[in-house]
Amino acid sequence: MYPKIDFIYLSEPDMIEAGVLDAARCVNVCEETFSLLGKGDYLMGGANHNSHGMNIVFPKTSPFPNMPVAGPDRRFAAMPGYLGGRFDVCGNKWYGSNHANAEKGLPRSILTMMLNDKDTGAPLALMSANLLSAARTGAVPGVAAKHLANADAKTVSVVGCGPINKACFVAIMTQLKSVTKVVCFDLFQEKADEFAQWASETYQIEAVGVNEAEFGFRDADVITVAASRLKPLHFKDEWIKTGATILVSGPVNTEESFLTSAKIVYDHTALHEAYVEDAIGSGDKEAYYNGVIGGPFYRLIDAGKLPALTESTGLGDVVNDAKPGRVNKAERVIFIACGMSVFDISWGYELMQTARERGIGQQLNLWDKPSQA
Template identity: 60%
Template sequence: MGKRTEFLYMSEPDVIEAGVLDVKMCVNNAEEVFKLLVQGDYLMGGSNHNNHGMYIVFPKETPFPNMPVAGPDRRFVAMPAYLGGRFDICGQKWYGSNAENKKVGLPRSILMLTLNNKSTGEPLAYMSANLISAGRTGAVPAVGARYLARKDSKVLTLVGCGPIGKACFDAIITELPNVEKVICNNRSEEKAVSLANYIKKNYGLNAIVENSLESAAREADVISVAASRTAPLHFKHKWIKPGCTILASGPLQCDEFLWMDMDIVYDHIGLHHAYVEEAIESGDKDEYYSRVIGGPIYRLIDAGKKPALDDSISIGQVIIGENQGRICDKQIICFVACGMSVFDLGLGYDLYMTALEKGIGQKLLLWENPKQSEEE
């Protein structure tokens, strides 16, 4: 006799009702996941257990009329993981991405999260994950701000003012109680204006738009970088104040003087090892480096100009007291945050448990009795 299996479907409104917009909860959840990462109680894809995910990247040309071709941010990605601790859950984030989506009124990426029983593989939940991804993406640099930023920081600059930039702001601001001014910088001024208005209305802060990256950077005590791959950014050393914290949730370029003067704190050392391994396996390491946030730093490590990854600091080490992050007020720190599926699992799990407790979502039947079990 087989076993009845059902799972919880959670739409975006269900995810909202379960608390995904509770920013402080998201930040605390991310901090807990960082502790598990540094302790090793997790698994991600690949033989090294640290792969970001498996990508379908479309070719530039194809003889097949229906096969998609390459375009800005056009890909499908599967991101499986196991997360230990109290979560003790397996699952996968899955998404398709295409910059052209905005022309038809859709987000650039459309994401779903599956949670599975770690022993049987049965689905426990299938949920809308755009807000989960945004929530955890914002929460990760907020943990960086919690442990690395100067507590007297008064000016926060946001580079990248789209949905992810907004999510980063909502989370980061909870960790910077002394901020008085927010500078919004975006390739499209319209988005910068929209975010500045949102900040003024909802937080009562002085929020302005600054189209010059130099001017936006020069004033900042903390800089949040959340621009897409299609908007390359170039920071110069002379623009950055002593004591500034750069929270890099998106790609950026810096002149070598700035890279050399900055102390790097990584989200998770193992992930960056995996990126370097993939770059080597790709056959074009330099091109691969150009596609990932840590690429410019990996180049400096290869050249012997920055400490090797194994001699570097992760935020998890800072959280559990194994290492120091900020050691003086004049130190410039860059926190590199690339995103990992374990954060989606951690946040998704807590939302799932809240949904079960409050009766949120819809239970769907997988089977009353799996036919395969009847035939065995």
């Protein structure tokens, strides 16, 4: 009871105990989140309520010896949001990223998540968020696979064999029950082979590792792309078979003929409108487009070769049956996911509730009585 404020702290082991690795459950929560997005029952940052977040990006040089300078994947970001429905909560994901972390035995990004009471602002939970973020990132294409892929898909291709695409593959496999083969592509053959061995042992299916992009795209029924932002991949129209579904969670480049002939479904069209607004506001729209997943699509929209985002389809529209997704088995579908803080909020809320029910985590006290009330 107020004015005393306690909140729960969940370490990474606590998050695992609460079920952060339960991919099927995470897909269900993210599907529920897409439904709320489609209805508009959410808010994110910025005047348009759709900003992906606020970034600290470091300069190339600095006269101050302690100020960080630019480096690969080096930034800080705050991603606030509110999600309605049964969640009805505010939250913020905060993370720092630096490619050089690997030299210290650390992941590229280190993330935490805070959930807050929507009325008072009081903290409800502080939690480790690396696994949370990876799980919801994977679950988003899992929802897309459920609604956009052919249910009898036999072959999945994993393009980029890092931890994010492992989460994507795990989520996809909870939805597609006919898969018998996975092709694992990475620029480094040993990473591709390692992923293939894990997939074979985990799912008892045929798995092969390759390091040529063509073999990672050609003849696959479902392709999940989450490769490095430092080396965006290029694939050719002719590699993509009839009826294929491409689930894009990382930057790619391809031929205009594919993008203008495939069915395009965005995670949330309003989010992409916000990216375009930011690109215009940056003063160098082309450079901005180069740095975001939707860049190739935005260029074609600007050129009048793709429908405007306001006329396009978001996955929430498909989940809510407001617009069609896949309309036939032969259609080639590409799904574009850029990530939204509301998914971290919904999955974090779900795990917080489980932790409370099971007595997981550590109770922390903010104050018994505020000194400045």
